[in-house]
């Protein structure tokens with residue numbers, strides 16, 4: 229069964245680059261339900277039949293997001309070594325919560341974690357948690373900050389909770405990522421209570437405004453800055469922000485760098501992250517630019533004691549790790565966990581320091597290439613400064629035309645990308661972080677986009693996308 233399944237997986241991978249990227253227009257919830265939504269059988273089904281039928285029924289609804297021409301959201305693919313290690317991770321089926329449940333998983337996380345601290349330019353000694361994604365990484369960082377900031381004013385939040393606690397102010401940028409707001413919400417900090425710092429044209433926090441907000445506040449403050457705005461890829465002015473935070477006692481700086489933090493691995497792009505190493509905590513995703521399979525995020529905290537105080541638990545039946553080894557569950561909000569360290573370790577070893585830098589730089593070069601190719605088209609405007617992997621495109625300076633081109637590109641299937649609203653105007657949003665994307669993929673996709681623009685211009689934005 230497993231050999232047969234490996235063959236199916238290999239066939240999928242071999243065809244991935246040429247598969248249509250989004251699902252076809254004929255694929256609907258109803259068409260998928262026709263084959264997948266069967267009554268729960270009463271009797272057993274042979275495993276090989278289960279797998280064969282799952283593959284057949286799921287296939288039309290599988291998106292080639294791990295392939296080279298998927299530019300939607302911010303989505304990486306699986307590097308070969310990472311995918312192979314991920315297969316083994318499922319096969320070994322380790323519970324990476326405790327050292328005693330998987331000594332190998334625990335040591336591999338520790339080693340990969342130290343490699344990452346070094347690669348990302350973070351302070352040696354920062355603690356690391358392997359999470360399901362950046363949302364959970366942000367949540368973990370907020371919990372560590374909440375512990376440390378309230379402890380400084382004499383409040384034990386793990387013991388006494390947030391009700392009746394001294395006020396803790398939270399400052400975010402106007403362009404804060406929705407997941408940061410979710411993390412804050414889960415940690416007890418509601419949307420309506422946040423201090424929002426105005427942003428500039430690229431979506432970066434206005435540092436001057438942040439400084440005045442910090443001056444106006446009394447008591448502990450948590451500041452969430454961003455490395456890599458989810459639309460434009462822009463970086464908050466981290467150096468200035470870090471200096472302002474350092475100058476104000478009782479202030480914690482967190483950086484959400486779900487994809488942007490990886491720029492630190494490139495000597496050419498590292499300047500974007502000047503000052504980032506001064507923060508107190510950082511969140512990033514391995515399933516984005518590091519190109520490991522889902523799901524995989526990382527949280528780093530400068531003060532391991534705060535990290536542990538927020539996350540660790542104890543129970544009589546748990547077995548502590550020997551000596552100075554770590555129990556991975558003490559750094560994340562989960563107990564039983566997938567051994568996410570293996571694919572990360574494999575990705576880092578297969579790329580090496582220079583390979584990771586090259587992957588990040590190549591993605592950015594491809595984003596610039598895409599922007600240039602599209603900008604040559606009639607009535608095409610690139611809305612952002614392409615500093616990283618993100619390109620924002622607007623067609624005919626018109627919302628309806630822009631949305632029609634996006635829909636037509638999605639339907640045509642050469643590549644897949646989504647839309648957004650950028651400073652009040654509709655825009656196409658292109659993100660290039662996949663390890664397998666080539667110049668040819670970019671050129672082919674740009675030609676397909678401009679082809680759809682032409683078709684939309686001829687038929688009018690109101691016409692069906694297939695016209």
Ligand SMILES: *Cc1c(COP(=O)(O)O)cnc(C)c1O
Pocket residue numbers: 302360361362363364405407408456457458484485486487513525
């Ligand atoms: C993707 C992203 C997140 C959320 O990450 P998940 O892995 O989806 O939880 C948070 N912040 C930014 C800037 C992102 O791009």
